[in-house]
Amino acid sequence: MTCLPVVPPALALRRWLGFGLYVMLCLSLGYAKEKTVKSKVGEKVGLPCCHEIPSSESLHNYRVYWQKNTTEVVLAYAEGKMISKHERYENRTQMDSRNLTLWISPVEILDNGSYQCVVQRLNFPQNPVVVCDERVTFTVTADFSKPNITAEVSANTCESTEMVVTCSSHGGFPRPEMSGALNNKSVVWNASWVSESSLSPYNITGKLLLNMTKDVSITCSIEYNGFAKSTSLLLRKTNDCVVPTAPPSYNVITASSIIIIIFFLAITLLARYLPRHVCSHCCKPQDSVEEGVKECTKLPLSSKVTSKTSSL
Numbered sequence: 001m002t003c004l005p006v007v008p009p010a011l012a013l014r015r016w017l018g019f020g021l022y023v024m025l026c027l028s029l030g031y032a033k034e035k036t037v038k039s040k041v042g043e044k045v046g047l048p049c050c051h052e053i054p055s056s057e058s059l060h061n062y063r064v065y066w067q068k069n070t071t072e073v074v075l076a077y078a079e080g081k082m083i084s085k086h087e088r089y090e091n092r093t094q095m096d097s098r099n100l101t102l103w104i105s106p107v108e109i110l111d112n113g114s115y116q117c118v119v120q121r122l123n124f125p126q127n128p129v130v131v132c133d134e135r136v137t138f139t140v141t142a143d144f145s146k147p148n149i150t151a152e153v154s155a156n157t158c159e160s161t162e163m164v165v166t167c168s169s170h171g172g173f174p175r176p177e178m179s180g181a182l183n184n185k186s187v188v189w190n191a192s193w194v195s196e197s198s199l200s201p202y203n204i205t206g207k208l209l210l211n212m213t214k215d216v217s218i219t220c221s222i223e224y225n226g227f228a229k230s231t232s233l234l235l236r237k238t239n240d241c242v243v244p245t246a247p248p249s250y251n252v253i254t255a256s257s258i259i260i261i262i263f264f265l266a267i268t269l270l271a272r273y274l275p276r277h278v279c280s281h282c283c284k285p286q287d288s289v290e291e292g293v294k295e296c297t298k299l300p301l302s303s304k305v306t307s308k309t310s311s312l
Contacts, residue, residue: 034135038225041142041173044105049117050134052099059097063120063128066095066102068113074102079122109173110199112140139225142201144172147220147231153238154209161212161237167220169229170203176224178206183216212237 039045047066053059060080067073075093076084085093088110094103100119104111119132147169155162167178167189178191189206204222214237221230 034137036137036139038139038141039107041109041140042106044103045107045138046096047102047104047115047117047136047138049100049102049119049132051117051119051132053097061122063122064095064100065116065118067116067118070114070116074115107140109140109142109201111138112173112199113138140173141225141227142171142173143227144169144176144202144204144222144224144229146229147222149218149220149231149233151218151233151235156238159213163210163212163235165208165210165218165235166205167208167231168203168205169222171201172204172222172224173199173201174225175202176204176222178204179221179223180206180208181219181221182210187218189220210235 035048037045037047049064049066053062058080059077062077063079064077065073066075072086073084074086074089075082075095077095089104092104092106092108095101096103100117102115102117115136115138117132117134117136118130120128121131122128147167149165149167151163151165153161154164167180169176175193175195178189180187180189187208189208191204191206194203194205195201206220208218210216210218212235216235217232218235219230219232221228
């Protein structure tokens with residue numbers, strides 16, 4: 001039978017005290033387990049504490065501190081009474097008296113950050129003992145508006161249409177990422193962000209230059225804190241194509257000029273020939289009133305002389 005060595009009581013006590021000091025040191029340095037809670041602006045959220053008061057005890061036996069970023073005290077209780085509360089959380093926070101959960105409603109963007117729950121047990125007349133010290137990361141989300149896509153033609157030819165495409169969204173938190181697709185193929189937007197501070201709503205705008213030879217489908221997506229919103233738009237290539245007319249060649253001009261000259265010469269000759277031809281065939285009945293025709297009906301001069309001689 002093998003006997004295990006007996007550890008002296010004093011040594012065992014020193015080991016337990018050393019372990020306790022190590023645990024307290026880890027707690028004070030913030031090495032305790034950290035939880036994460038997510039919520040949206042306007043909702044109600046509960047931040048869990050690391051200790052629950054037994055049914056045999058009450059809040060009067062404890063001190064509880066809820067603080068943000070280790071410097072801003074949200075609220076504090078001692079011996080069952082509230083001893084401190086930050087003005088920004090006035091009428092928006094309350095603490096459960098049993099599990100010490102911190103409830104915040106309605107949630108604001110400024111609530112985003114790291115919280116710490118510190119619980120001390122009051123052992124009169126001894127000094128208070130820390131029984132709990134745990135951090136909770138609270139991530140706040142504010143929804144962005146649905147992305148809006150607009151397109152403007154910057155240049156246009158028969159072969160292609162150049163467009164400047166803009167995608168914009170506003171009023172969200174935290175800072176988003178913008179992605180896109182062109183006919184189901186990924187594209188990179190030239191994106192920029194605007195915000196008054198790191199804890200203020202963001203506006204995002206992205207631009208894209210497209211050289212289109214046919215109709216395309218463009219998609220813009222906004223991604224933030226695990227959420228996403230997207231919009232698609234069909235962009236059509238414009239068909240306003242004006243083909244410049246080529247100037248006529250020298251041969252065409254020469255041939256056209258010759259045809260025009262011949263035409264005018266023919267008109268001139270015809271105008272000169274036609275009156276003579278008409279006069280040679282213009283002897284018509286006496287009822288004709290045209291002067292040219294009357295002249296044709298006059299007898300020749302020789303006939304008139306002969307007539308006078310015979311009468312004598």
